[in-house]
Amino acid sequence: MPDIGVRTIGVIGAGVMGSEVAQVFAQAGFEVVLVDVTDDALERARQTILRSLRFQRMLGARTGLAAPPTVDRAEVLGRIRFTTDLADVADADFVVENVTEDWDVKRPVFEGLDAVCKPHVVFAVNTSVIPITRVGGVTGRPDRVIGAHFMNPVSLKPMVEVIRGFHTSDETVRTMLAVLAAIGKEGVVVADSPGFVSNRVLMLTVNEAAYLVHERVAEASEVDRLFKGCFGHAMGPLETADLIGLDTILLSVEGLYRSFGDSKYRPCPLLKQLVDAGLLGRKSGRGFHTYE
Numbered sequence: 001m002p003d004i005g006v007r008t009i010g011v012i013g014a015g016v017m018g019s020e021v022a023q024v025f026a027q028a029g030f031e032v033v034l035v036d037v038t039d040d041a042l043e044r045a046r047q048t049i050l051r052s053l054r055f056q057r058m059l060g061a062r063t064g065l066a067a068p069p070t071v072d073r074a075e076v077l078g079r080i081r082f083t084t085d086l087a088d089v090a091d092a093d094f095v096v097e098n099v100t101e102d103w104d105v106k107r108p109v110f111e112g113l114d115a116v117c118k119p120h121v122v123f124a125v126n127t128s129v130i131p132i133t134r135v136g137g138v139t140g141r142p143d144r145v146i147g148a149h150f151m152n153p154v155s156l157k158p159m160v161e162v163i164r165g166f167h168t169s170d171e172t173v174r175t176m177l178a179v180l181a182a183i184g185k186e187g188v189v190v191a192d193s194p195g196f197v198s199n200r201v202l203m204l205t206v207n208e209a210a211y212l213v214h215e216r217v218a219e220a221s222e223v224d225r226l227f228k229g230c231f232g233h234a235m236g237p238l239e240t241a242d243l244i245g246l247d248t249i250l251l252s253v254e255g256l257y258r259s260f261g262d263s264k265y266r267p268c269p270l271l272k273q274l275v276d277a278g279l280l281g282r283k284s285g286r287g288f289h290t291y292e
Helices: 016-027 039-063 073-078 103-116 134-137 170-182 198-214 220-231 236-243 248-259 269-276
Strands: 007-011 032-036 080-085 095-096 121-124 145-149 158-165 186-191
Touching: 007 016, 016 032, 016 039, 016 073, 016 080, 039 073, 039 080, 039 198, 073 080, 080 220, 095 103, 095 134, 103 121, 121 134, 121 170, 134 145, 145 170, 158 170, 170 186, 198 220, 198 236, 198 248, 198 269, 236 248, 248 269
Parallel strands: 007 032, 007 095, 032 080, 095 121, 121 145, 158 186
Antiparallel strands: 145 158
């Protein structure tokens, strides 16, 4: 691992995305402090990481993405400290936040991080739609707040969308890119705007694909087959939605709708119904598709 002045990574939120982020940093040799609000959430994260390490090569084959080499699962888990105490990230050199896409949840997390972390520590916001400038504004270090939009599955994706807030410094951008390079990923820097680049396009595509199913123009499997067969996509838009989680998709689409006030972002009723029914995609066993 190259010496970039970062040894310990604080990872906030142990859901699907946070677990993946923690795993990737631990696999790259970093010490990781993974924080969530309950021991149950942390135990689920531990089991998720174990399964991911066991099956990531299989998932790579299924999604058409290159899997990392086989690793020692016990060694990777040994680098991750699981805790419910936010103060345990006080010695972290870099923090990645991954809590739910809800500003009322994210805001107190960053206020708490700002109080316990060393002044020079960079906060990377793993968000789909929440403005990075807004996050920086509730901290005393807006120049050290930057967006890091990781894609799911994190272990298999070679690129991360990096979002520069209004106050984000050049030094923070360089640190972010160096941290990403240390885990074998390339960062592409874009400006701060709701949805940034990737989700402003992807969420509109997923939402429109959901409308096609809702209006019975095509079945979900047919929509995905067309995108894979006609455009060479490794996964169709509805398979991608199931992988991300339909609850996260809905929060993102609703965030874009509120931000732009444009009817093209109006969430599909079928998407809302699936979320209400608890059919969230791969993590629940069923979404637009059914999984074993």
